[in-house]
Each structure stands twice: as C-alpha cells, then as structure tokens.
Amino acid sequence: MSNIGGFKVNRNALIAAFLLVTVIAGGLYWNMSRPQTKESLIVSSTTSLYETGLLDALKTMFEKTHPEYNVSFISQGTGLAIETAKRGDADMILVHSPSQERGFLESGSGVNRKIFAYNFFIIVGPEADPAGITGMDPIGALLKIRGEGLAGNALWVSRGDNSGTHSKEKALWAATGLVLDEIKTETMEDSGTWYIEAGAGMTATLQLANEKEAYTLTDVATYLKNYKNGNIELVKAVDSGKDTLNVYSVIVCDPDTNPRGMFEGSMEFLRFLLTDEVQTMLVTYGEDEFGSTLFKPWLPELEDPDSVIAGWVEEYAYIDGSECPTQYRKEAAGLYR
Amino acid sequence: MSWGPIVEGIGEAFRLIVSGDRVVLEIALRSLQTASYATILATAVGLPLSVFIAMREFPGRRALRFFFNAMVGVPTVTLGLLLFTLFSRSGPLGWLQLLYTVPGMALGQAALILPIMVSFVVSAIESKDEELRDLVRTLGASETDTSLAIVREAFSGVSLALVSSFNRAFAELGIATMLGANISGVTRVLTTAIALETSKGELGLSFALSFILLLVVLGLNYVISLLREGTT
Numbered sequence: 001m002s003n004i005g006g007f008k009v010n011r012n013a014l015i016a017a018f019l020l021v022t023v024i025a026g027g028l029y030w031n032m033s034r035p036q037t038k039e040s041l042i043v044s045s046t047t048s049l050y051e052t053g054l055l056d057a058l059k060t061m062f063e064k065t066h067p068e069y070n071v072s073f074i075s076q077g078t079g080l081a082i083e084t085a086k087r088g089d090a091d092m093i094l095v096h097s098p099s100q101e102r103g104f105l106e107s108g109s110g111v112n113r114k115i116f117a118y119n120f121f122i123i124v125g126p127e128a129d130p131a132g133i134t135g136m137d138p139i140g141a142l143l144k145i146r147g148e149g150l151a152g153n154a155l156w157v158s159r160g161d162n163s164g165t166h167s168k169e170k171a172l173w174a175a176t177g178l179v180l181d182e183i184k185t186e187t188m189e190d191s192g193t194w195y196i197e198a199g200a201g202m203t204a205t206l207q208l209a210n211e212k213e214a215y216t217l218t219d220v221a222t223y224l225k226n227y228k229n230g231n232i233e234l235v236k237a238v239d240s241g242k243d244t245l246n247v248y249s250v251i252v253c254d255p256d257t258n259p260r261g262m263f264e265g266s267m268e269f270l271r272f273l274l275t276d277e278v279q280t281m282l283v284t285y286g287e288d289e290f291g292s293t294l295f296k297p298w299l300p301e302l303e304d305p306d307s308v309i310a311g312w313v314e315e316y317a318y319i320d321g322s323e324c325p326t327q328y329r330k331e332a333a334g335l336y337r
Numbered sequence: 338m339s340w341g342p343i344v345e346g347i348g349e350a351f352r353l354i355v356s357g358d359r360v361v362l363e364i365a366l367r368s369l370q371t372a373s374y375a376t377i378l379a380t381a382v383g384l385p386l387s388v389f390i391a392m393r394e395f396p397g398r399r400a401l402r403f404f405f406n407a408m409v410g411v412p413t414v415t416l417g418l419l420l421f422t423l424f425s426r427s428g429p430l431g432w433l434q435l436l437y438t439v440p441g442m443a444l445g446q447a448a449l450i451l452p453i454m455v456s457f458v459v460s461a462i463e464s465k466d467e468e469l470r471d472l473v474r475t476l477g478a479s480e481t482d483t484s485l486a487i488v489r490e491a492f493s494g495v496s497l498a499l500v501s502s503f504n505r506a507f508a509e510l511g512i513a514t515m516l517g518a519n520i521s522g523v524t525r526v527l528t529t530a531i532a533l534e535t536s537k538g539e540l541g542l543s544f545a546l547s548f549i550l551l552l553v554v555l556g557l558n559y560v561i562s563l564l565r566e567g568t569t
Contacts, residue, residue: 076536077536077537077538079536079537079538079539080535080536080537080538081538082538083538083540084538160521160533161533161536161537162537192522192523193522196520196523197520197521197522198518198519198520198521199518199519199520199521199525199529199530199533200514200518200519200533201536204514204518205518207518208437208518208520210426211425211426211436211437212437
C-alpha cells in the first residue's frame with residue numbers, strides 16, 4: 001500500500017488510474033491532432049428531410065466534388081431550424097414551409113430562395129380504415145374523419161409543433177371550413193378528444209398514430225422509411241394531389257446579416273442541388289430501399305411548359321409570383337427565369 | 338441580441354404565473370403528479386429492497402449494489418426506448434395500455450429513479466455505525482420492526498434519497514418523451530413542453546417554462562428542507 005496525497009492506494013488502484021489516464025490522454029491527443037483544414041458548412045434543416053437519409057447522401061456527393069468543405073446538417077423542427085439560421089448559427093436552410101420561408105426572407109435573414117424538390121403529404125391510417133376514407137380527396141377525408149371521430153370510431157393525430165407538416169395540416173383543416181381551435185377540443189363519449197395533439201417529430205407522431213390506430217398526415221418519405229423498418233403498420237389512405245403538395249426549398253443566409261461568412265460555400269451547395277447529378281439522383285432515391293421513390297426533382301417540372309405540377313407549385317409555394325422575389329436575390333445569376 | 342430570449346423568458350414567466358395561465362398550470366401540475374407517483378412507487382419498492390441489501394449477507398450482494406450504483410447513470414432515452422418496446426401494442430406489456438398515459442410515464446420514471454433511491458438509502462444505512470445496526474438487530478422483535486428502526490435512524494440519508502429521486506423524475510425529459518409523446522392535455526409535462534417550444538423556435542417561451550420549472554423545484558425543495566430540519 002502506498003500513500004499518495006493522503007489517499008491509501010494499492011496496486012490495483014494504481015493500475016486502474018494509469019489505464020484511465022492513458023485512455024483519456026490518448027483520446028485528447030487523437031482528437032486534437034486531426035487536421036482541421038476543411039471549411040465547415042452548416043445547413044439547418046428539418047427532421048422530415050433528415051430522417052430519410054437524403055441529407056447524408058447529399059453530403060457525400062457534395063464533398064466528393066468539393067473536398068474543401070465539411071457539410072454538417074442540424075436537424076430540428078422547422079421553427080427552430082429557421083431560428084438557428086436567424087441567430088447566425090447556420091449558413092443556409094432546407095425547409096418545406098412556404099409561409100415560414102416568406103417570413104425568413106422578409107426578416108432580412110435570407111436570400112436566394114430556390115425550390116429543389118417536392119413530394120406529397122399523404123394521410124395514413126389503420127388498415128381496417130374505420131373512417132372509410134380510402135381513395136377520397138384530402139378535404140373530404142378530413143371531414144369524414146372528424147365525423148367518425150365524434151362518433152368514437154376514429155382518431156386523428158397532429159404533429160402540433162408548427163412544423164412544415166403541421167402547417168400543411170392546418171391549411172387543410174382551414175379548407176374544410178371547420179375552425180381548428182374548436183374541433184381540437186371536441187370530446188367523444190368519455191374517452192377524451194378524437195383530435196390528439198402530439199408535440200413531436202414525424203417519426204414519433206407516426207408511432208403514436210400507429211399505437212392508437214389513428215389517422216395522421218405525413219410526408220411520403222418519412223412514412224415509407226418507418227413502414228419499411230417495421231416501425232408502423234399504418235397504410236396510405238389518401239394519396240397525392242394538389243392539396244397535399246409538399247415543396248422543399250433552400251434559402252441561403254443573407255451575408256449582410258450572417259456573421260459566419262460562408263455565403264460563397266452556401267451558394268456552391270445551392271447550385272449543387274440544382275445540378276443534373278442531384279436532380280437525377282432524386283428520381284431514384286429510395287427506390288431500392290423502400291420500393292418507392294421519396295422525392296421528386298423540381299427542375300424537370302420547372303422546365304416543362306406543360307407541367308401540371310409546376311402550376312400547383314406556383315400557386316402554393318411561390319412568393320409574390322416567383323421562387324424568390326427580386327429584392328431577396330443576391331449574386332443569383334442564372335438561378336431564376 | 339443573444340440575451341433577448343432569457344430576458345424575455347423571465348418577463349413571460351412572471352406574466353404566466355401572475356395571470357394564472359391555465360395551460361401552464363395544467364402542465365406544471367401534471368409534472369408534479371407524474372413525479373410524485375414515480376417517487377411513491379420507487380419508495381415502496383426501493384426502501385424494503387435497500388434495507389434488505391444493506392442489512393443482509395447474501396451471494397451476489399456486491400454485484401447487486403454495483404448494479405444499482407451504475408444504473409444511477411442510465412441514459413433516460415435508453416431506458417425510455419426499452420420501456421417503449423415493452424409497453425408498445427406489439428410488446429409483452431402492451432395489454433396494460435400504459436403507453437401515452439400518465440401512469441405509464443410515472444412507471445417509467447420510477448424505474449429511472451429506483452437506482453438513485455437504492456444507492457442513496459443503502460449508503461445512508463451503511464454509514465450508520467456497525468454497532469448501531471447490530472444493536473437494532475438484536476433489540477428488534479421482528480424483521481419489520483428492525484427495518485423500520487433502521488430507516489428511522491438513517492432518516493436524514495433516506496429523506497435526501499427521496500428528495501433527489503423526486504427531483505430527478507421531475508426534471509427528466511427522455512422518459513416523458515418516449516412514453517408520453519407530449520400529448521396536449523394528456524401527457525404534456527414541463528420538460529416536454531420546453532422541448533416542443535424550443536423546436537418551434539419559441540425560445541422566450543421555452544425560457545419562461547424553464548424558469549417556472551426551476552421555481553417549482555426550488556420552492557418544493559425549500560419546503561422539504563424545512564421539514565427535514567424539523568425532524569432529526
């Protein structure tokens with residue numbers, strides 16, 4: 001037994017201490033000695049995009065041709081993703097909420113908004129379809145769900161978190177003519193409300209809907225991923241259409257207000273999203289793994305004068321008649337028509 | 338600009354409390370309710386278990402003590418995930434229908450704080466002089482009496498265990514999220530509400546709720562410390 005600093009230690013304790021110190025010191029050294037020469041590009045995005053793995057795929061592709069950058073994605077709720085960018089903690093945002101994107105531009109935080117992909121929201125529900133909404137249009141389906149909900153036959157789960165998906169849900173309820181704040185609190189006989197307001201991300205919300213055998217609105221990508229993983233058994237009840245369009249945009253943080261100074265790198269990433277390589281990749285992304293593609297490229301629609309989708313997108317996701325109003329464009333040669 | 342949300346939060350917290358905001362009141366009460374149930378449950382299981390571990394010799398005693406000490410640090414998300422798979426409809430305990438309910442969350446939190454309870458109480462009992470423990474053993478007529486006497490003697494440490502366990506349950510996020518999903522009006526508690534508002538970018542409101550949470554913790558702990566001082 002030795003006496004070190006007042007503690008009585010024996011051989012085992014000495015060996016253990018030595019091992020701990022070696023491991024910690026080794027870890028510190030290894031961490032510090034890695035070359036830190038890459039420029040860090042921080043993209044603030046939403047959980048819906050992140051959870052599908054698309055962002056990781058984009059990162060790999062981008063860094064191959066732009067090895068000087070290290071792209072990091074912060075995946076948060078839409079509201080927080082925008083807030084993060086406003087506070088100067090990110091260089092650009094990838095989101096899917098046109099109303100909140102407008103606010104971002106108008107607050108002077110962002111420039112060069114560009115749509116790069118789209119897909120559809122879908123209503124999913126239990127296979128038995130107690131509300132009988134399969135194949136209906138989304139507005140009709142929601143009305144029917146509410147009807148059956150009041151009767152105690154169906155449940156509806158909402159994201160309840162001001163996300164892009166939640167914004168879409170609110171817009172759909174508005175189109176039914178019902179007042180959301182009122183119907184949210186409608187109760188069934190004695191088993192609570194038929195409208196369940198989770199305050200959670202898409203995957204958690206899907207799991208909740210799955211457990212409760214309820215209906216919910218989801219983007220097709222997150223749904224397919226969870227379905228294929230066996231996390232949920234909900235099935236598609238209401239498919240794509242004009243009302244359920246889901247549009248993904250990228251907005252670069254305004255260099256005049258963002259202290260990070262990565263405008264050039266951000267613009268490189270933005271243009272990268274519009275290359276043939278990425279737009280083509282989107283055509284097949286997810287096919288192998290999920291049996292269906294998760295996203296659709298935007299540029300082919302933009303360039304097709306007869307595109308029906310382009311018409312829908314113009315109506316739903318354009319801001320003051322264009323992808324990005326002219327006062328919010330900066331060094332955007334060739335980006336807009 | 339960066340202090341903005343914090344200052345905003347203090348003001349908002351004040352406003353919410355003074356106006357007796359019903360939603361915040363409901364959430365705070367639910368936090369208290371859930372943590373209390375959890376503490377009661379953990380105490381009911383943990384106290385007898387701790388006395389057993391501290392007072393008896395049995396094979397595996399050291400391993401069991403080590404297990405509980407180590408589990409004090411279990412990540413809440415991991416425990417939450419484990420319980421989720423157990424309580425899920427497709428899991429072995431699905432028939433209990435505990436998922437997305439307050440009792441379910443309380444049960445989960447009880448599992449979380451049980452190691453804290455056991456570690457603290459065992460420690461408290463063992464810190465009592467060996468002779469005292471033997472004395473109590475020889476004087477006590479029944480096992481129950483002995484156990485009660487020991488708990489009384491070690492009450493300072495035991496009450497600390499209770500308070501620490503309650504605090505842990507009250508302020509944790511992982512279990513409440515995984516087992517409750519933050520459902521408005523059903524399983525939303527202070528911690529999950531804070532997480533939600535943060536994800537929405539409502540930093541001021543998040544801070545406000547955080548201040549309220551801290552206020553409750555401080556207030557409660559103060560009252561309990563008065564109680565502890567009043568009992569030796």
